[in-house]
Amino acid sequence: MRLTPNVLHDAIANVVSSSTLSLRDSSIPLLENLDVVPDIFTVLDITNNDIVTLGNFPLLFKVTTLLLAKNNISNIQDSIALQLPQLRTLSLIDNSIGDYATLERLSSLTRLENLYISGNPIMLMEHVREFVIWCLPQLKVLNFERVRQSERERCLELFGRRDEPSELADKLRSVGSQRRVYSQSDQLETVVKKLSDEEREQLKEQLKSATSLKEIEKIEDMLRKGYM
Numbered sequence: 193m194r195l196t197p198n199v200l201h202d203a204i205a206n207v208v209s210s211s212t213l214s215l216r217d218s219s220i221p222l223l224e225n226l227d228v229v230p231d232i233f234t235v236l237d238i239t240n241n242d243i244v245t246l247g248n249f250p251l252l253f254k255v256t257t258l259l260l261a262k263n264n265i266s267n268i269q270d271s272i273a274l275q276l277p278q279l280r281t282l283s284l285i286d287n288s289i290g291d292y293a294t295l296e297r298l299s300s301l302t303r304l305e306n307l308y309i310s311g312n313p314i315m316l317m318e319h320v321r322e323f324v325i326w327c328l329p330q331l332k333v334l335n336f337e338r339v340r341q342s343e344r345e346r347c348l349e350l351f352g353r354r355d356e357p358s359e360l361a362d363k364l365r366s367v368g369s370q371r372r373v374y375s376q377s378d379q380l381e382t383v384v385k386k387l388s389d390e391e392r393e394q395l396k397e398q399l400k401s402a403t404s405l406k407e408i409e410k411i412e413d414m415l416r417k418g419y420m
Contacts, residue, residue: 216240216259223248235259239283246284249275261285261308266294266415273300280304286311290412292323292364299327306333313415316399319350323364326351 212235220241227250234254240262247269249255255276265287269275279301289295290313298304307328314320324334326347331339351361395411402408 211235212237226250226252231255238263244288245269247272247275252276253278255279257281259283260287261311262287264288266290268294268297270297270300272297273302276301278303281306283308284312285309288312288415289314290415291367292317292320293367295320295324296327296365298324301328302330304328305331307331308335310335313396313399313412316396319360319364322347322350323361326354326361 211233213229213233214237216237216239218241220238220243222243222245223238226248229250229252231252231254233252235257236252236255237259239259243260243263243265245267246260246265247267249272252275256278258276258279258281261283262285265284266289268289273279280303282298282301282304285308287309289309292314295309295314298307307324309315309324321334322343325331325339325343329344329347333339350358352358357365392415395415399408399411399415402411
């Protein structure tokens with residue numbers, strides 16, 4: 193279902209809570225027409241849709257919580273912090289984020305305190321927790337686990353300072369850094385061919401047992417694009 197102005201007006205008219213706008217379970221393929229949403233909501237619940245790219249919001253100063261679990265997100269716009277400057281809680285559980293460079297785009301969210309990214313292909317890679325904490329040192333909770341000061345110190349040992357990154361940091365952040373930003377037509381083409389939940393779980397299991405870089409890249413690409 194396209195996120196048309198009429199769909200948004202209906203959602204606004206039928207809000208259950210004055211603080212939450214719910215667009216969950218609607219098969220929405222991409223975020224669009226959100227400029228018709230008044231800046232009065234603190235929570236946007238867009239759980240269980242078909243969204244590929246995190247972004248394309250107008251300036252929503254009131255939003256502090258964004259729920260995007262169970263989508264198909266593999267790309268994050270660099271300008272996300274300009275769109276949601278007060279964001280403190282972000283759920284990206286069970287999406288398709290597959291590289292460190294995409295995660296690093298969250299570093300501009302300087303007020304973010306709670307982040308949930310379990311169920312993404314990137315979680316099968318090394319040093320993911322440390323890398324996220326390095327990018328977002330102000331985090332208080334990552335994947336339902338409190339961030340400790342000792343972890344922040346460990347991140348500095350691994351990756352250096354943000355303005356003087358280590359070789360390991362440069363190596364990780366370079367992976368996927370050349371990925372193109374999806375256009376709206378790209379996103380629609382991707383979600384039309386979306387993997388079923390069963391196929392996605394099968395691919396995640398295959399990724400766990402993959403032994404070659406070529407095999408890993410192939411499976412991650414299928415998870416990211418959403419089709420076999």
